[in-house]
Amino acid sequence: xxxxxxxxxxxxxxxRDNFKTFCPHCRNEDYWIREKxxxxxxxxFLPVFPIKTDYVYYCPICHYGNKISxxxxxxx
Ligand SMILES: [Zn+2]
Numbered sequence: 717x718x719x720x721x722x723x724x725x726x727x728x729x730x731x732r733d734n735f736k737t738f739c740p741h742c743r744n745e746d747y748w749i750r751e752k753x754x755x756x757x758x759x760x761f762l763p764v765f766p767i768k769t770d771y772v773y774y775c776p777i778c779h780y781g782n783k784i785s786x787x788x789x790x791x792x
Pocket of ligand 1: 741780
């Protein structure tokens with residue numbers, strides 16, 4: 717029997733702010749995005765379990781941003 721194991725993703729879940737944030741990188745104001753990025757271990761191309769989760773907060777225009785904690789992601 718052959719197992720095909722790989723790493724899939726990242727799959728992501730996004731939330732958009734309902735207030736504008738000034739971006740120091742591109743100097744625009746926009747509704748920044750909070751994103752949960754999941755990487756899953758896959759077996760026969762099906763996600764089995766998540767191996768890594770990142771939370772990021774970034775500007776939708778230039779994608780400048782930073783990592784945030786899970787608590788910050790879920791607070792909004
Ligand atoms: Zn920007």
